[in-house]
Amino acid sequence: MTGARGWAARLGLGEGTFAVGLSLGVLGLTSYGFLAVAGRALGPERYAPLATLWTLVFLGGTGFFLPLEQEIARAYAARGGGAVLRRAAAIGAALAALLAVALVAGRGPLLAEVFDGDALLLVSLVLALGAYYAEFVVRGALAGTGRFGRYAVLLGTEGAARFVACAVLAVAGVRTAGPYGLTLALAPLLATAVAARGQAALLRDPAPPAPWRAVGTSIGYLLATAVLSQALVNAAPIVLKALARPEENALAGRFLACLVIARIPLFLFGAVQAALLPSLAALAGTSIGGFVRHLRRTFVALAVFAAVSTVATLAAGPFVVRLLFGAEFALGTRDLALLAAGNNVYLLAVVLSQALVALSLHRRAALGWVAGVAAFAVVTAAVSPLLLRVELGLLAGAVAALAVFAGLVAASVRTAVRAPTGADVAEAAHAPLKP
Numbered sequence: 148m149t150g151a152r153g154w155a156a157r158l159g160l161g162e163g164t165f166a167v168g169l170s171l172g173v174l175g176l177t178s179y180g181f182l183a184v185a186g187r188a189l190g191p192e193r194y195a196p197l198a199t200l201w202t203l204v205f206l207g208g209t210g211f212f213l214p215l216e217q218e219i220a221r222a223y224a225a226r227g228g229g230a231v232l233r234r235a236a237a238i239g240a241a242l243a244a245l246l247a248v249a250l251v252a253g254r255g256p257l258l259a260e261v262f263d264g265d266a267l268l269l270v271s272l273v274l275a276l277g278a279y280y281a282e283f284v285v286r287g288a289l290a291g292t293g294r295f296g297r298y299a300v301l302l303g304t305e306g307a308a309r310f311v312a313c314a315v316l317a318v319a320g321v322r323t324a325g326p327y328g329l330t331l332a333l334a335p336l337l338a339t340a341v342a343a344r345g346q347a348a349l350l351r352d353p354a355p356p357a358p359w360r361a362v363g364t365s366i367g368y369l370l371a372t373a374v375l376s377q378a379l380v381n382a383a384p385i386v387l388k389a390l391a392r393p394e395e396n397a398l399a400g401r402f403l404a405c406l407v408i409a410r411i412p413l414f415l416f417g418a419v420q421a422a423l424l425p426s427l428a429a430l431a432g433t434s435i436g437g438f439v440r441h442l443r444r445t446f447v448a449l450a451v452f453a454a455v456s457t458v459a460t461l462a463a464g465p466f467v468v469r470l471l472f473g474a475e476f477a478l479g480t481r482d483l484a485l486l487a488a489g490n491n492v493y494l495l496a497v498v499l500s501q502a503l504v505a506l507s508l509h510r511r512a513a514l515g516w517v518a519g520v521a522a523f524a525v526v527t528a529a530v531s532p533l534l535l536r537v538e539l540g541l542l543a544g545a546v547a548a549l550a551v552f553a554g555l556v557a558a559s560v561r562t563a564v565r566a567p568t569g570a571d572v573a574e575a576a577h578a579p580l581k582p
Contacts, residue, residue: 167422170299170306175414177306181313182407183471185327188317191397191475195388196263197324198403202384203261203272204331208279210377211246214369215239215280216287217424217504218362223291224425229349234362236284242370243280247273261388267325274332282339288349289342291425301342309334368509372500375516379523379544380413380493383537390533402534404476408464409486412456416449416494420501427505435563442502442556449498453491460487482534489541492549499552503559511555519548 182201186194215235222231250257250273254266262268282301289298312330321327384406388399423445430438464483468476496515503512523544530536 166299167295167302170301170303171414173303174306175411177310178414179407179471180310181327181330182404184310184313184317185324186400186404186472186476189322189324189327191400193322193324194400195397196261196265196268197327198384198400199261199388200268200272200324200328200331201403202381204275204279206377206381206385207246207272207276208283208335210374211242211276211370212239212280212283213373213377214366216283216290217369217373218365219284219287220291220425221428221504221507223288224428231362232284232288232349234359235287235366238363238366239280239284243277246276250276263324265323265325265328268328271325271328271332274329275335278332278335278339282335285339285343285346288346290422292349293425294346295422297342297346301338304341305334305338308337365507365509368513369504372504372509372513372516375513375520376497376500376548379516379519379548380490380541382520382523383541386527386540387533387537398533401476401478402537404472405464405468405478405483406486408467408471409460409483409490411460412453412491412494416497420497423498424501424505427502431505431507435560438502438505438563439560442498446495446498450495453494457484457487457491460484478534482538485535485538485542489538489545492542492545496545496549496552499549499556502556503552506559506563508555508559511559514555515548515551518551519544522547 182198185197189197215238219232219235250269254269257269258264258266282305286298286301289295289301309330312334313327316326316330384399384403387402391398427438427441430441461480461484464487465477465480468478468483496519500512500515503509521544523540526543527536527540530539
């Protein structure tokens, strides 16, 4: 425990963020438990549509609604965010409704091609997106005001509720994917209700006015950023499922089993990410030197962590996959190596992307993910066989995004340093956007 707290202190994170780290450990363990129990109960072929739903829920939930958390947290940290919270919540509700209508309208192809005819999986997707809309709004207010104890309760409750429901279904002998998918919607709803209880005062937070246009524009750029970043990190299993021949149908389930092992660092990174944007946003308005030092310290520590976790995945990954899912879910060591490398480089790209958002350079924060998605598309179109093309695509996309972000952050910091009074940085921290 002392060592973990020491690392948290080096990253400029407090006890509350350490609590978030512990809750993310619970969330990670219960998420892997959910996938392992469901995989063993269903088998690779029946598990495949549930694996695709899992990917779509977190692609859509994070891609569409993480911008709400980011903008709300940034506003609270920089100047007070009650007005921004109200505007962002309304915009998010409209977006959630549009997504629900679009999914219902496209139910035919989705049921036939994605969910193997299981209508309950489609219902689960619609409900889960609404649940994550509510969760990310609450998370933004909690992170921006430093209420990381509550934030930790939310994450831990979500993971525990989902796993317990999954275990009950498995013990009851449920062998269809739909009921397991429904837990992906119900768990975040329960967790959000628990964490939001007694927090109505956040809506009354005194803050400057937040014009609809300013908030909408900021969230629009963040939406593009989040959708592109989630598309990059989650495209591989979806592309794999779409391109697989009938005899390769179980490959998507096996692939996701290995992918979730390679993503353990991303789960753990969530503890840092929850506090990173608010802390950088606060520093952006007061001290560019402090901003740079905090960003450099965080990036170096996470780079070391990424390197160590990649080696650990290579050493223990095959055993963990067999232990959790069974021997029929195993892939080769090369597959795990590429997945671990791709996900860890992606993690470092996220850090630099958050730095641009903290400076309110929302438009620039989207550029790296555009480059990453483009690189993924080029590589997957040019490479074969099926597994290798999506694995190399993820790695190439992450490297491209990291390279672009490194250049943009360096240029932005140089611009800020040239302002002796730091006025340009303060303006960035308080304005909705800068070109």
